[in-house]
Amino acid sequence: MSFVQPAAELGNQYRDDRVLRSYLKRTLAADSLRMIEQDLHWLGEHAAVAWQRELRRSRSEPVHTPWDPTGTRVDRIELTPAWQESRTIAAERGLVAAAYGSPLGDQGRVHQFAMVYLHHVASAIFTCPLAMTDGAATCLTASGNKRLIERALPHYLSRDPATFWISGQWMTETTGGSDVSATETLARADEHGRWRLYGRKWFTSAVHADTALALARPEGAGPGADALALFYLEPRRPDGLWRDIEIHRLKPKLGTRELPSAETQLKGAPAEPVGDLAHGVRSIAPMLNITRCWNAVCAIATMRRGIALARDYANRRVVFGRPLAEQPLHQETLANLQAEFEAAFHLVFYTAERLGQVQAGTAAPAQVPLLRLLTPLVKLWTGKLAVAISSEVLECFGGAGYIEDTGLPALLRDAQVLPIWEGTTNVLSLDTLRALRGGAALDAWQEAQQALLAEAEASPGLAAAVRAVRDDSQWLLQWLQSHAPDSPGLESGARELALGLARCLAASALLRHAAWSLRVEGDPRAAAAARRFVAGGLVRLVEKHGDDARILAHDVA
Known part of the structure; x- marks a missing residue:
């Protein structure tokens, strides 16, 4: 029988992660760590099981069906099995809720992001809408809009999958993503005084979300970013049909393919202002700060997964009479990857600690401007680094790293979005x-x-x-x-x-x-x-x- 190279395998990704376990031991009190370790062990085991399971089943992507058999516009979106499973896991494990009212106090963000770090790769990029949901919760809370807080926040923080909601972020138009000053979406009050949105959103991530925050220009408002307002939408009715929204198509993306991103047309979609009818960009700033931190956590999760696979493979692959792990040059490669990853890990969780303290009101005054600086720094560096490390990881497998059904190319494709999302x-x-x-x-x-x-x-x-x-x-x-x-x-x-x-x-x-x-x-x-x-x-x-x-x-x- 011809030789068959054993594939890389994963063990429990919490138990096997020396960096995470050591960090948590230093950062958390022993009682606090014991309180959360059940979640971490469960997610670590699920990460290993999900990796092997996804390698065994055929790849799938969301499917958009614009019309039903009678010719009625339905814009039905069928989600992948992994995406549906992740919604249940996110609710039950509290991947959003853990940061709010945590028994760990201002260290709730450490607990939350440790779970996100373990779950990201296994989530089918469900971490994207979770980040936006966390950001929406923060944004609505900061707005002081009592009605919307009472309406949406209990759903965002629910641990019951039946009542858990996720949120989208509808900002990007054909005029561009980073410069929103040319936003063309119009907000117009109808005869009953209810605001309705009209326009085209060129990229709506997680279009199937239960709610969304969108920028629009109130009718009669002037040009520029300061005249934009931030609106809250519930895009679908209880029966699942869209509220005056059409889906043009799902976006054909390089990666994150299980995440349903779409081009949408708002045709009078009902919406509610989050705050004043101006300064919407300023209103959404708290959301961007949260999502950028999530982006950084997902980046180090991607690095860690690639290095774990490369290291396991290096111990299984024998070349020139010795395992790769014993070859001096390959040792250098793995060591360099590990060093970059460990530095990134500690900066990300240092930022998470500052975020938790600022939000809990326990931070020293200097921590507020520090967090304002850390948020873009940690996102921009880790996003670029995740792509570089993922590319090097594929090289560690030689030609096998280029083969689709090893799961490795998806790591690189999905990493490429990290320097782009939430600001290049x-x-x-x-x-x-x-x-x-x-x-x-x-x-x-x-x-x-x-x-x-x-x-x-x-x-x-x-x-x-x-x-x-x-x-x-x-x-x-x-x-x-x-x-x-x-x-x-x-x-x-x-x-x-x-x-x-x-x-x-x-x-x-x-x-x-x-x-x-x-x-x-x-x-x-x-x-x-x-x-x-x-x-x-x-x-x-x-x-x-x-x-x-x-x-x-x-x-x-």
């Missing part, structure tokens, strides 16, 4: 510059970094890495201070600046944990990851010739 890297880099204005956020960033490094500098074997982080950070700050706030040089370097700020703080968070792990657990692995991550260089910002970008950007025959 360039959009978030400009958001970083806005967050830095006034100096409060940068001061908070420096204070946070110093506090993290102070916990690591006395640890044996980490002092050199701590010095290197300080040196790189100082160079970065000097570069920033040498550019005027509105200079073209500052904007052209915004991406590298943002990545440098993210990587320097990530290194600091990883070093802090490494010192704790050496002292308490006697485990050298986090320290090894920290040294390797820092040695790879944290700041890649260089001065550029001022005309080069202009010349090359307009390169035509």
